[in-house]
Amino acid sequence: MNIPKDLLYTKDHEWVRIEGDLAVVGITDFAQGELGDIVFVQLPEKGSRIAQGQSLGSIEAVKAVADVYSPLSGEVAEVNAALNDKPELMNQEPYGGGWVVKIRTANLAAEKAALLNAAAYADLTTA
Amino acid sequence: MATKRSVRALQSETPLIFELSRPGRTGCEIPAHSSLAKPVSLPDGLARRQAPRLPEVAENQVMRHYTNLSVRNHHIDRDFYPLGSCTMKYNPRVNEDMAALPGFSALHPLQPAITCQGALQVEHELSKALAEITGLEAVTLQPAAGAQGELTALLMFRAYHIKHGGRPRRRVIIPDSAHGTNPASIVIAGYEVLELASGADGLMDVSALKNALNEDVAALMITNPNTVGLFESRISEITRMVHDVGGLVYMDGANLNALLGIARPGDMGFDACHINLHKTFSTPHGGGGPGSGPVAVTKALAPFLPSPVIHEAGGAYSWDWDRPDSIGHVHAFFGNFGVHVRALTYILSMGADGLRAMSEAAIINANYLRVKLGKAYEVAYDAPCMHEVVLSGDRQKAKGARTADIAKRLLDYGFHPPTVYFPLIVHEALMIEPTESEPKETLDEFIETLLEIDREAAANPKLLQDAPHTTPVRRLDEAAAARALNIRYFKDR
Numbered sequence: 049m050n051i052p053k054d055l056l057y058t059k060d061h062e063w064v065r066i067e068g069d070l071a072v073v074g075i076t077d078f079a080q081g082e083l084g085d086i087v088f089v090q091l092p093e094k095g096s097r098i099a100q101g102q103s104l105g106s107i108e109a110v111k112a113v114a115d116v117y118s119p120l121s122g123e124v125a126e127v128n129a130a131l132n133d134k135p136e137l138m139n140q141e142p143y144g145g146g147w148v149v150k151i152r153t154a155n156l157a158a159e160k161a162a163l164l165n166a167a168a169y170a171d172l173t174t175a
Numbered sequence: 176m177a178t179k180r181s182v183r184a185l186q187s188e189t190p191l192i193f194e195l196s197r198p199g200r201t202g203c204e205i206p207a208h209s210s211l212a213k214p215v216s217l218p219d220g221l222a223r224r225q226a227p228r229l230p231e232v233a234e235n236q237v238m239r240h241y242t243n244l245s246v247r248n249h250h251i252d253r254d255f256y257p258l259g260s261c262t263m264k265y266n267p268r269v270n271e272d273m274a275a276l277p278g279f280s281a282l283h284p285l286q287p288a289i290t291c292q293g294a295l296q297v298e299h300e301l302s303k304a305l306a307e308i309t310g311l312e313a314v315t316l317q318p319a320a321g322a323q324g325e326l327t328a329l330l331m332f333r334a335y336h337i338k339h340g341g342r343p344r345r346r347v348i349i350p351d352s353a354h355g356t357n358p359a360s361i362v363i364a365g366y367e368v369l370e371l372a373s374g375a376d377g378l379m380d381v382s383a384l385k386n387a388l389n390e391d392v393a394a395l396m397i398t399n400p401n402t403v404g405l406f407e408s409r410i411s412e413i414t415r416m417v418h419d420v421g422g423l424v425y426m427d428g429a430n431l432n433a434l435l436g437i438a439r440p441g442d443m444g445f446d447a448c449h450i451n452l453h454k455t456f457s458t459p460h461g462g463g464g465p466g467s468g469p470v471a472v473t474k475a476l477a478p479f480l481p482s483p484v485i486h487e488a489g490g491a492y493s494w495d496w497d498r499p500d501s502i503g504h505v506h507a508f509f510g511n512f513g514v515h516v517r518a519l520t521y522i523l524s525m526g527a528d529g530l531r532a533m534s535e536a537a538i539i540n541a542n543y544l545r546v547k548l549g550k551a552y553e554v555a556y557d558a559p560c561m562h563e564v565v566l567s568g569d570r571q572k573a574k575g576a577r578t579a580d581i582a583k584r585l586l587d588y589g590f591h592p593p594t595v596y597f598p599l600i601v602h603e604a605l606m607i608e609p610t611e612s613e614p615k616e617t618l619d620e621f622i623e624t625l626l627e628i629d630r631e632a633a634a635n636p637k638l639l640q641d642a643p644h645t646t647p648v649r650r651l652d653e654a655a656a657a658r659a660l661n662i663r664y665f666k667d668r
Contacts, residue, residue, distance in 0.1 A: 085654030110653045111579075111596040113355065135658065 049173060050077040052143055056119070056160070057169035063143065064119045064163060069156065071120050074147040075107070075138060078173045083109035086138045089131040092149060096124050100159050104149060107138070116148055120159050126150040189247070189647075192230045192240050193664045202234035228665070247647045249591045255617050259563045259594035259606025260354070260402060262432045262454030269524060270457060270517035279516050284508040288493050295492035298485045298509060301519040302469075305450055308522075308530070309428075310441025311471035315480045316515055317506040321429055322356040324449025324468035325396070329364035330502045331447065331472065331479040332394050332423045338479075338500060340421065344393035350379050352402045352598040354427060366393055373600055377403040377556035379413060388420045398427040399443070400434075400561035402598040402606075404541065414444025423447070423476075428468075431455045432610070433538055433562035436531025440471075447472040456518035467514040481505045536611035537562040540618060544607055547622045551629040555601040562610075568603035571629060575636030578603040581628055583650055584642040588624045 051057075056064045061079035065072040080086065088108040098104060103115040104124075127149050131137060138146035153159075164172065232240075249256065256263035274280060282291055302314040318324040333343045347361040348369045358368045369387055374380040379397060395417045399407045407413065414424045426440045426448035432455045434440075440448045452467040453460040460466065472480065482501040483494035494509075525533060538561055545554055545564040552566040568578035576584075582592035582605075594606040609618060631638050643649060 085657075087654055087657035108657075110657060112599060136654070 051166050051170050053166045056163040058119045059172060060117045062119050069153050071151045071153050072147050073119055073149050074142055077142045080139050080142045085110045086135045089135045091127040092124050094124050094127055119163060120151055120153050122151040122154040124149050125152040191664055195232050195236050196230040200231045200233055254589050255621055256591040257593050257607045257609050259608040260429055262610055264457055264610040265612040266457050266459050270520045273520040274513045274516040292492055297516055297519055299487050299492055301515050302485055304522050305469055305471055308435060309448055309471040310439030312474040313477035313480055314469055314471045316469045317481045317510040318468040318470055319506055319511055320466040321449050321451045321468040324470045325356060325360035326363055327505050328425050328447040328470050329360055331476050334479045334502050335476055336393060345391045347393055348387055348395045352600050357396045377405050378407055381409055388416060390420055392420060392422045394423045394425055396425045396427060398430055400430045403556050403565045404560040404563040405556060406561055410443045433534055435534040436527060437534055446476060452514055452518040457521045458514045458517040465511045467511045533611045540609040543618060544609055548625055551626050563606060563608035565601050566605040567601055568605055571632045572603050574632045576632035576639035578605055580639035584628050584639045586643040587645045590621055
């Protein structure tokens with residue numbers, strides 16, 4: 049299982065890369081593997097405000113539909129429009145071209161504590 | 176030549192009906208009539224300027240085309256169809272005989288009620304029967320499917336809270352084993368979804384529910400028996416807890432097939448439930464239909480039912496449109512009437528004792544499969560189940576064949592696969608609902624086949640990964656079909 053050491057994770061299988069006050073968000077390799085072939089992604093509007101744990105959008109795979117939950121509060125600074133035409137990027141490059149949104153964080157220092165490091169996330173997926 | 180033709184019938188390249196089309200060929204001739212020559216007064220931009228591009232074929236071509244397709248399809252008249260949560264029971268032909276009676280089939284929905292009292296009596300008798308079966312007070316027959324029934328009930332809950340509490344409340348609770356239609360209906364009805372994790376026993380976690388309940392909660396939606404095939408044994412306590420905060424409780428009636436004549440949603444404290452006539456009451460289902468999802472409610476909710484409702488006085492039937500608190504119409508006219516005729520036929524031909532025996536047989540069949548298949552497959556919740564059993568394909572996955580591969584391999588043996596990958600809380604789920612329709616011999620063949628497939632998974636997982644091998648088309652690329660959906664045919668492209 050690919051769980052990069054430099055990322056933070058949620059128990060709902062999202063990953064976060066902190067870049068200053070921006071947080072890049074995607075779903076983990078484990079999540080894409082469990083979902084199977086992703087065929088459609090519903091992305092949030094750029095500029096919309098979201099709270100930690102709130103749904104950012106949804107992912108439709110051949111066998112199920114799942115929500116993507118926001119790991120942090122803030123404003124949607126950028127969405128990965130490439131997923132509209134190529135949702136399979138989430139399967140192929142979950143930590144690269146398959147990223148979902150960038151969030152301009154509002155309360156990073158306080159909320160970061162709720163996220164998991166790679167080791168804790170690895171425990172979760174093997175439990 | 177004969178050989179060539181019969182081989183062709185089983186190959187994948189069956190021509191589309193559009194490819195059979197030849198300009199000017201028709202199946203019937205409509206006589207000229209003066210009224211057809213007049214221009215129709217439609218607003219600009221709405222009137223069609225060209226004839227639709229329909230296939231031009233003769234009647235026998237149409238008949239052969241669809242008959243051949245039906246042979247290549249899997250359906251309940253061909254073989255066993257244990258699709259979990261879908262109740263693919265046999266559709267008795269007497270239902271069709273009744274629905275075809277000209278007094279029913281040749282009705283016009285706008286004809287005066289006085290000229291079709293028999294049809295209205297069907298609506299009345301069916302409503303009464305469904306109220307008695309569910310232990311609830313009043314019924315609408317309008318919704319065309321279970322999901323529409325859910326939405327109808329949630330809109331009634333909303334209207335109820337506005338009328339009695341001045342505000343609609345915010346949130347509807349569901350367990351994480353809920354059918355996907357539940358959260359969709361909640362959002363469309365304007366509520367927030369709160370999903371609660373099920374307990375380790377597969378049942379609703381009552382303490383988690385207790386913590387989630389407050390005066391923002393409009394309702395709890397729950398399926399009983401639930402989607403892992405278990406009866407929610409604390410259901411009376413659950414409905415009481417929701418009522419204590421002023422909330423309402425909805426039963427998703429998808430699994431009602433386990434309960435007829437044994438237990439009633441109304442007695443469990445439910446305020447509303449839908450009834451899938453196309454599941455429990457043997458009307459056509461799956462590529463056929465149309466569906467029908469009547470909703471039964473308590474007396475307190477009856478004023479909010481969609482209008483019109485059927486009214487009976489001294490043996491005379493009429494439609495009652497004068498319902499100021501009604502949420503309005505949810506279906507054109509009175510719902511899918513032909514389906515109502517079939518469902519009432521089923522209820523009357525079974526009788527009360529027959530319906531109870533039906534549910535008992537459905538439960539016994541599912542438990543027979545649970546015990547026999549439990550030798551090779553992991554049973555998700557190893558306790559006596561109701562009308563369906565959920566297995567996990569985890570052991571077979573470890574051998575190299577996933578649940579999807581098992582499902583495809585079943586096609587080679589002539590069985591429709593069970594529901595797979597649902598409920599989401601069970602890994603590699605196989606959800607099997609045999610229904611009461613099947614004799615023991617069919618169940619035994621199905622069991623032996625799944626045990627054989629388990630042996631194949633150990634000996635040669637590739638055989639499963641490449642399945643199906645004997646169907647008209649092999650494994651389809653479902654992801655490509657969903658990503659690049661193309662359902663239009665144009666000859667000139």
